[in-house]
Amino acid sequence: MEYGLDLEYSFNEILKGFGLSSEIAHIIWLPLPMLLVLVAAVVGVLVTVWLERKISAAAQQRIGPEYAGALGVLQPIADGLKLLVKEDIIPAKADGILFTAGPILVLVPVILSWLIVPFGQNLLISNVGIGIFLWIALSSIQPIGLLMSGYASNNKYSLLGGLRAAAQSISYEIPLALSVLAIVLMTNSLSTVDIVNQQSGAGILSWNIWRQPVGFIVFWICALAECERLPFDLPEAEEELVAGYQTEYAGMKFALFYLGSYINLILSALLVSILYLGGWGFPIPVELIAKFFNLPINSPLIQVFTASIGIVMTVLKAYLLVFIAILLRWTTPRVRIDQLLDLGWKFLLPISLANLLITAGLKLAFPQFFGG
Amino acid sequence: MSIAITTQIICFTVLSSVVIIGALGVVLLESIVYSAFLLGGVFMSVAGLYLLLNASFVAAAQVLVYVGAVNVLIIFAIMLVNKKEDLKPVNAIKSRRIISTSICLTLLSLLIRVDLTQVWNLSNPQDSIGEESTIRIGEHLFSDYLLPFEVASVLLLMAMIGAIVLARRDVMSKDISTGLPVDQELIEKTSEPLLTNKN
Numbered sequence: 001m002e003y004g005l006d007l008e009y010s011f012n013e014i015l016k017g018f019g020l021s022s023e024i025a026h027i028i029w030l031p032l033p034m035l036l037v038l039v040a041a042v043v044g045v046l047v048t049v050w051l052e053r054k055i056s057a058a059a060q061q062r063i064g065p066e067y068a069g070a071l072g073v074l075q076p077i078a079d080g081l082k083l084l085v086k087e088d089i090i091p092a093k094a095d096g097i098l099f100t101a102g103p104i105l106v107l108v109p110v111i112l113s114w115l116i117v118p119f120g121q122n123l124l125i126s127n128v129g130i131g132i133f134l135w136i137a138l139s140s141i142q143p144i145g146l147l148m149s150g151y152a153s154n155n156k157y158s159l160l161g162g163l164r165a166a167a168q169s170i171s172y173e174i175p176l177a178l179s180v181l182a183i184v185l186m187t188n189s190l191s192t193v194d195i196v197n198q199q200s201g202a203g204i205l206s207w208n209i210w211r212q213p214v215g216f217i218v219f220w221i222c223a224l225a226e227c228e229r230l231p232f233d234l235p236e237a238e239e240e241l242v243a244g245y246q247t248e249y250a251g252m253k254f255a256l257f258y259l260g261s262y263i264n265l266i267l268s269a270l271l272v273s274i275l276y277l278g279g280w281g282f283p284i285p286v287e288l289i290a291k292f293f294n295l296p297i298n299s300p301l302i303q304v305f306t307a308s309i310g311i312v313m314t315v316l317k318a319y320l321l322v323f324i325a326i327l328l329r330w331t332t333p334r335v336r337i338d339q340l341l342d343l344g345w346k347f348l349l350p351i352s353l354a355n356l357l358i359t360a361g362l363k364l365a366f367p368q369f370f371g372g
Numbered sequence: 373m374s375i376a377i378t379t380q381i382i383c384f385t386v387l388s389s390v391v392i393i394g395a396l397g398v399v400l401l402e403s404i405v406y407s408a409f410l411l412g413g414v415f416m417s418v419a420g421l422y423l424l425l426n427a428s429f430v431a432a433a434q435v436l437v438y439v440g441a442v443n444v445l446i447i448f449a450i451m452l453v454n455k456k457e458d459l460k461p462v463n464a465i466k467s468r469r470i471i472s473t474s475i476c477l478t479l480l481s482l483l484i485r486v487d488l489t490q491v492w493n494l495s496n497p498q499d500s501i502g503e504e505s506t507i508r509i510g511e512h513l514f515s516d517y518l519l520p521f522e523v524a525s526v527l528l529l530m531a532m533i534g535a536i537v538l539a540r541r542d543v544m545s546k547d548i549s550t551g552l553p554v555d556q557e558l559i560e561k562t563s564e565p566l567l568t569n570k571n
Contacts, residue, residue, distance in 0.1 A: 023374065023375050023376075027375065098405075098409065128428060129428060129429075129503035129506065130428045130429050130432050130506065133429070133432050133436075134428075134432055136432075136436060137432040137433070137435040137436040137440065138435070140435065140436050140439065140440020140441070140444075141416075141435065141439055141440060143440070143444045144409070144412055144439065144443065144444060144447065147444070147447050147448065147451060148409060148447075150451075151405060151451055159451065162451075163448070163451060163452070166444060166447075166448060167448075170440075170441070170444060173440070190506065
């Protein structure tokens with residue numbers, strides 16, 4: 001399966017053409033994909049914020065943002081600028097250091113997790129061997145940031161919100177990890193690239209969603225809970241807790257929380273599409289189409305074409321899931337905290353454990369369908 | 373010196389100084405909340421050291437288990453019982469400090485001795501497994517380390533049952549220490565509401 005563009009190699013070759021050593025070329029190359037992914041993540045947030053405003057408006061039979069640009073597309077930029085120039089307030093009785101460190105600890109792990117999101121065979125920052133496990137490990141850091149900001153705000157609503165967020169986050173991490181484990185069992189690898197390649201055999205028919213329907217639903221519910229989206233947005237339930245751990249935050253520090261939650265939503269949608277919906281794969285395998293039209297799969301033009309189709313498919317699948325998440329937010333009521341914990345520990349955890357066991361059994365019984 | 377080695381040395385220096393200073397902060401700081409958060413920082417830096425040693429799976433497991441579970445639970449517990457109260461002075465604090473310092477120094481000398489006597493260099497650089505380590509750890513867990521692994525899980529189960537029994541005293545009809553029947557209403561009443569002393 002070693003096909004696809006290798007931009008790093010070509011870039012290094014060009015720089016070596018200018019007489020630079022390969023080490024220096026590597027150092028010049030390193031920040032480029034990181035910057036690109038960071039920009040992609042932030043643009044993705046702007047798009048999601050716009051979608052959220054427009055879809056919520058449509059769900060409530062309003063028009064939504066209208067005057068800032070065509071169809072209000074500039075509205076999220078206006079929101080961002082407002083947060084950027086707002087005064088940065090640290091409450092007088094708050095703990096300044098922890099108050100500042102909290103939002104950073106929430107945002108940084110989320111951005112770091114983009115390391116493993118592949119948009120094509122070679123279109124990811126780093127194909128690390130531990131792949132998806134890195135994301136699970138990094139997302140477990142977030143509760144510390146939430147607890148930190150909840151505590152440092154010196155406000156009872158903040159503390160309650162922080163405690164709720166951490167409790168929710170640690171209880172839903174377990175079924176999430178177990179459903180990822182079932183996928184890893186089928187792939188024999190933790191790497192996200194291998195996970196996508198394992199689903200690329202027969203186009204849409206070989207996607208993991210058909211082999212792991214229970215895992216897909218469990219993962220999606222847990223991902224929504226980890227993102228604190230409705231119906232699981234108890235940590236910031238407006239009617240009970242003002243705004244939870246965000247209550248005392250303003251300006252750029254609040255923007256970090258805001259950015260973090262939306263980047264996390266997009267990241268979760270991307271990971272669902274990678275784990276269950278075939279990642280960058282087109283519903284009909286691109287090789288089949290190329291063979292049908294008698295095109296050579298290794299010619300540069302076809303390579304660029306397949307790479308762009310890969311990026312478009314990944315983003316399309318992710319935004320379809322984001323759309324479902326937004327629709328869920330504006331149509332479902334919030335669950336209570338006891339219902340939330342009941343759902344996590346008494347329903348999702350046993351179901352995901354059973355799913356893991358059944359997957360292992362099926363793998364032994366039908367190795368050709370469930371990974372040998 | 374190549375750029376890769378320089379980067380490695382810089383990373384090692386930063387990480388190890390964070391580990392040492394952070395660990396000192398955990399022990400010496402008065403505020404227990406700061407200690408708990410610093411402990412998280414120390415765990416993270418240790419994970420960074422594992423990464424430098426090409427043990428990425430161990431590093432991720434370190435983050436998941438120690439930062440994501442152990443440290444979060446410690447902070448959780450501190451925040452649920454965080455009462456601003458003046459602690460009683462402990463008797464004979466000086467002799468206690470001397471004893472604990474001497475124990476720590478003995479441990480330190482033992483570690484230094486291990487560090488100096490152990491041959492750290494691999495005889496054959498090809499033996500380093502790197503990304504293969506995940507597979508190798510799995511094989512060991514299911515063969516020669518199977519018994520310790522299972523015993524550890526039984527230990528955790530016992531601790532969990534103990535915690536549940538302590539947390540839900542209403543499941544017992546008799547008090548363990550006095551042998552008298554437990555007044556269920558009293559338990560309900562004595563459990564103080566959260567955050568009484570906050571603000």
